[in-house]
Amino acid sequence: METPFVQRLPVETASIGRAWIVSTIGPAVSAGGVIWAILQPWRVTLLHPRGQGVWWLLVESPLLVVVVGVVFSLVVARPLLNDLEEHDASAG
C-alpha cells in the first residue's frame, strides 16, 4: 500500500533528534533546579547563612539539582554526543 506519510525518519534526521535530546537533558535538569530556587528561595540557605546548621549549608536541594544537570552534561552527555557522531559517521 502506498502512503503519502513518511513511516520512518531518515537516519540523519533521527540522529540529529537524538543528539538534540541528549544535549538538552542536562541543561533542562539544571534549569529545573534554578526555577525551584527562584520559587522557594528559602531552600537556598547560602542566601541567608546565619544561624543555619552545617547540614543545611551543605545540602541545598535546588542547588543539588543544578549540580546533577551540570555534572551529567559534562561527564556523560558530552562524550556520549562525540560517540553518537562517530557512530553515525561510520554507519552512514
Add this chain to the structure above:
Amino acid sequence: MRPPAELVHWLFAVGILFVALCLLCEAIVGKEVWQMRAWRKYLWPGLAFTMGLLLWPVMAFFTNSAIHMYAHGSWAEVLMAAGAAELGLVHGRLRSPWWRLTWPVAFVVTGTAFIVHEQNPWFFARSAFLHHLLGWTFVVGAVIPLALVWRPRSSVLRASFALTIVAVSVMLFADRDVAPVFGHLSPLAGAPHR
C-alpha cells in the same frame, strides 16, 4: 552530627536522578553507542550498587523503629543485588537474561517496604503521603522492568523505566520531615518547618 532525615532523602534523590538520566540517554542512543566507552557501561549499574551499599549506614543510623530497620535493610539488599546483577551482565560474566528479574523483584520489595513501614494514613503529613505514593509507584512500576526481561532492547520500555526512576527522585526531593500535603497536616505530626 546526624543529618535530618529529609536531607538523606534528597542525597539519595541526587543519585537516583543521575541513574535515571543515564538510563534515559541509553534508551535514546541505544546500547551500542552507550557501550562504546568501557567506563560508561558500568556507570549506572555501579551507582545503583553503591547506593545499595550506602543504604546500610542509613539502616544503622536512622533506626526509628524495627520496621524502619527492616525496610532500609531490604532496600539495601535488593538494590545491591540488582546493581550487581546488572554489572555482571554488562561485563559478560553473567549471561542468563533471567538475572534481569532482579529489577522487578527490587521494585516489588522496595514498594512493599515503603507501604508497610509507613504506619500513618495518606494525608497524615507529606512524608506519609509520599511514602504511600512511592510504594505504589514501585509496585505498579515493577511491570516495566518485568517486561524488559523479555524485551530488553525496547526503547519505549527503557525510556519508561528511566522516567519512572525520574518520578521517584522527584518524590524524594519533595520529601519533608514535617510538612502539610494539599493543605492536610495531622496535629499529631508536630509543628511544620521550612
